[in-house]
Amino acid sequence: MRLVRTLGVAFLAVLAACQEKKQEAAAPAPAAPAQTAAAPAPSDTILIGHVASLTGEQATFGESTDNAIKLAIAEANAAGGVKGKKLTLKTYDDQGKPEEAAVAATRLVVQDKVAVLLGEVASSRSLAMAPIADNNKVPMISPTSTNPRVTKDGDKTRPYVFRVCFIDPFQGTVMAKFASENLKLKSVAVLRDVGNDYSVGLADFFEKKFKDMGGKIVADESFKAGDQDFKAQLTAIKQKSPQMIYVPAYYTDVALIGRQARELGLKVPLAGGDGWDSSKLYEIAQGALDGSYFSNHYTDENPAPVIQNFVKKYKETYGTVPDALAALGYDAANVAIDAMKRAKDLSGPSIRDAIEQTKGFQGVAGNITLDADHNAVKSAVVIGIKQNKAGYVTTVEP
Amino acid sequence: MTEFLQHFVNGLSVGTIYALIALGYTMVYGVLKLINFAHGDVYMVGAFSGYYLAQVIGVGSPYDPNGPGGLEIFLNASLVTLGAMMICAVLGYAIERFAYRPLRQRPRLTSLITAIGVSFLLEYGFQLAPVIRRPIQFPPGPSPRFFPTLLARVPYEFLGVNTSNYDLIGLGVAFALMLGLQWIVYRTRFGTAMRAVSFDPQVSGLMGIPVNRIISGTFMLGSALAAAAGIINAVSRPKIDPLFGLVSGLKAFVAAVLGGIGSVPGAMVGGLVLGAAEEFVAGYTDSSYRDAIAFTVLILVLLVRPTGIFGRVTAEKV
Numbered sequence: 001m002r003l004v005r006t007l008g009v010a011f012l013a014v015l016a017a018c019q020e021k022k023q024e025a026a027a028p029a030p031a032a033p034a035q036t037a038a039a040p041a042p043s044d045t046i047l048i049g050h051v052a053s054l055t056g057e058q059a060t061f062g063e064s065t066d067n068a069i070k071l072a073i074a075e076a077n078a079a080g081g082v083k084g085k086k087l088t089l090k091t092y093d094d095q096g097k098p099e100e101a102a103v104a105a106t107r108l109v110v111q112d113k114v115a116v117l118l119g120e121v122a123s124s125r126s127l128a129m130a131p132i133a134d135n136n137k138v139p140m141i142s143p144t145s146t147n148p149r150v151t152k153d154g155d156k157t158r159p160y161v162f163r164v165c166f167i168d169p170f171q172g173t174v175m176a177k178f179a180s181e182n183l184k185l186k187s188v189a190v191l192r193d194v195g196n197d198y199s200v201g202l203a204d205f206f207e208k209k210f211k212d213m214g215g216k217i218v219a220d221e222s223f224k225a226g227d228q229d230f231k232a233q234l235t236a237i238k239q240k241s242p243q244m245i246y247v248p249a250y251y252t253d254v255a256l257i258g259r260q261a262r263e264l265g266l267k268v269p270l271a272g273g274d275g276w277d278s279s280k281l282y283e284i285a286q287g288a289l290d291g292s293y294f295s296n297h298y299t300d301e302n303p304a305p306v307i308q309n310f311v312k313k314y315k316e317t318y319g320t321v322p323d324a325l326a327a328l329g330y331d332a333a334n335v336a337i338d339a340m341k342r343a344k345d346l347s348g349p350s351i352r353d354a355i356e357q358t359k360g361f362q363g364v365a366g367n368i369t370l371d372a373d374h375n376a377v378k379s380a381v382v383i384g385i386k387q388n389k390a391g392y393v394t395t396v397e398p
Numbered sequence: 399m400t401e402f403l404q405h406f407v408n409g410l411s412v413g414t415i416y417a418l419i420a421l422g423y424t425m426v427y428g429v430l431k432l433i434n435f436a437h438g439d440v441y442m443v444g445a446f447s448g449y450y451l452a453q454v455i456g457v458g459s460p461y462d463p464n465g466p467g468g469l470e471i472f473l474n475a476s477l478v479t480l481g482a483m484m485i486c487a488v489l490g491y492a493i494e495r496f497a498y499r500p501l502r503q504r505p506r507l508t509s510l511i512t513a514i515g516v517s518f519l520l521e522y523g524f525q526l527a528p529v530i531r532r533p534i535q536f537p538p539g540p541s542p543r544f545f546p547t548l549l550a551r552v553p554y555e556f557l558g559v560n561t562s563n564y565d566l567i568g569l570g571v572a573f574a575l576m577l578g579l580q581w582i583v584y585r586t587r588f589g590t591a592m593r594a595v596s597f598d599p600q601v602s603g604l605m606g607i608p609v610n611r612i613i614s615g616t617f618m619l620g621s622a623l624a625a626a627a628g629i630i631n632a633v634s635r636p637k638i639d640p641l642f643g644l645v646s647g648l649k650a651f652v653a654a655v656l657g658g659i660g661s662v663p664g665a666m667v668g669g670l671v672l673g674a675a676e677e678f679v680a681g682y683t684d685s686s687y688r689d690a691i692a693f694t695v696l697i698l699v700l701l702v703r704p705t706g707i708f709g710r711v712t713a714e715k716v
Binding site: 060096221227236264 | 402404405407413525527539541544551553560584639641642645677680684686689693
């Protein structure tokens with residue numbers, strides 16, 4: 001009996017180990033089917049890999065980016081593909097965890113042999129993926145990771161990692177300037193997510209610029225993503241009577257912080273960065289963030305034709321207005337496609353050289369020229385929240 | 399002064415949750431001498447059960463002028479809470495029956511490791527992609543869910559301190575449950591049997607006490623309390639996800655040790671003291687030490703007074 005039981009347990013263990021984790025994008029795209037083969041792509045198609053947080057704390061980021069990438073690929077295929085070949089997309093869900101992002105990136109690069117790696121939107125996860133792209137000589141384009149360390153390893157620029165958005169030294173400055181010049185504020189409190197590279201970096205850059213402009217940081221508190229109770233930090237902040245609280249974190253935590261701040265009687269506006277951009281922010285906050293501001297990459301209210309065309313197409317395909325994540329995902333995919341067209345062949349180093357030479361590329365979220373550090377130099381917009389809805393306030397140039 | 403009071407009130411609010419979960423830890427330890435590490439995840443399952451129940455019975459928003467009236471709100475809230483408590487009681491029974499009972503004759507370390515295994519099973523099981531989609535999406539997957547508002551929030555302010563009916567109701571319900579538990583343990587036959595089994599399971603069995611049934615009953619009671627904690631917490635802090643029980647469970651364990659593991663009033667006091675300590679430290683010093691305070695307290699308690707605040711120092715009679 002004991003032998004049978006031991007064998008049974010051993011059999012289950014072997015079964016669990018052999019079980020291949022199938023992690024695919026949730027809903028198939030309407031025009032471009034995602035290929036589900038586990039073998040390397042056949043030679044008449046080009047495989048693009050995408051690591052996205054389709055579930056987890058920042059689920060809307062991954063969904064928006066993935067939808068936009070699918071749209072871009074569908075359009076490129078409709079226009080004839082690249083070098084006569086069709087493009088296909090393989091997306092893995094990293095559940096919002098950096099370890100999973102590294103696993104997904106390795107799988108895409110080593111097992112699926114993708115030509116280009118797109119992702120991730122969050123800096124901490126892009127940082128996990130960057131060494132894998134470099135070591136395997138596969139170009140990686142991040143749509144929205146803004147921490148400078150994603151493309152720079154110490155003093156060296158990472159050869160295979162690029163991004164199509166601005167970086168946090170600029171983004172921190174944007175909000176510092178807005179608070180100081182537009183809102184004329186002198187004292188601000190900062191509440192950062194201490195476990196998150198994006199949040200810590202952005203908070204540091206904001207503080208530096210705000211102090212340079214003559215403002216005072218009256219409190220610097222921290223929390224961990226996933227915390228449910230922020231009242232200790234908010235009570236301490238309330239005692240220092242700031243005129244605004246800068247919370248450069250992701251939308252789930254920010255919305256809860258907003259609610260708890262109002263519950264404690266803190267009526268000052270909050271401010272933040274592009275991590276706020278999600279439809280869920282308003283759903284959760286339910287008015288607690290009215291009067292607050294955040295910096296972002298683009299606004300769908302911009303009347304420029306290239307933006308409105310994109311908004312229209314995205315709305316027709318997916319039924320919602322695209323957020324900045326979608327806009328930049330679209331741009332990242334298009335930059336990759338454009339580079340593959342210009343590259344002399346489809347090997348990693350050639351595509352990388354072509355991406356490096358991207359200049360004046362007209363993207364939805366602005367004009368993309370990659371500088372020596374593989375970052376895009378772009379302007380930022382400030383979005384204000386009124387009556388639980390976003391509204392464009394102003395643009396800030398670099 | 400207002401800051402001190404505000405931190406104190408926040409601490410009581412957070413401490414109530416720790417206290418309720420600690421009650422489950424303390425009872426199971428008292429009866430089985432087993433630290434049920436899966437208890438924090440039972441708390442998580444309780445919150446999710448409430449979430450699913452609220453979806454199934456279709457709880458309307460209490461802020462909606464055309465929504466449910468006062469009586470219906472009260473009935474919905476009670477139904478969700480009691481339903482979640484019953485679901486978790488069944489879960490507690492199942493865990494005890496299938497994971498702990500077969501190992502009762504083995505060394506205590508084996509049961510401890512199994513407890514950790516059950517904890518992982520619950521956490522990662524709940525993070526799988528949904529298998530059934532109607533009427534509820536189960537398992538919920540790793541994305542956080544938001545608990546519906548069961549009661550309208552009424553803010554209260556006194557002496558500059560902001561609190562709300564959520565905190566008061568939570569504290570009230572917790573006290574009521576603790577008093578109920580004290581009554582069960584000291585005034586009913588079941589409670590006497592529980593105390594007998596915690597004293598010596600073998601001899602209790604010889605005296606005619608159905609030991610298995612008493613132990614199952616203890617687990618069910620503890621799990622129901624964890625579910626109540628889950629609902630109370632989810633009403634004021636609505637974000638729930640499969641991993642959120644882990645940290646709260648660990649802190650509640652520290653609270654149980656602080657109050658004296660095996661003592662019911664000890665668990666309550668330990669929970670409130672730990673909650674207040676956490677808020678004071680996080681508020682007055684660097685708030686990134688917030689989680690560290692619980693474990694510092696654990697180390698200090700074990701060094702200075704291992705039996706806890708209410709624990710009795712029992713001399714081993716040879």
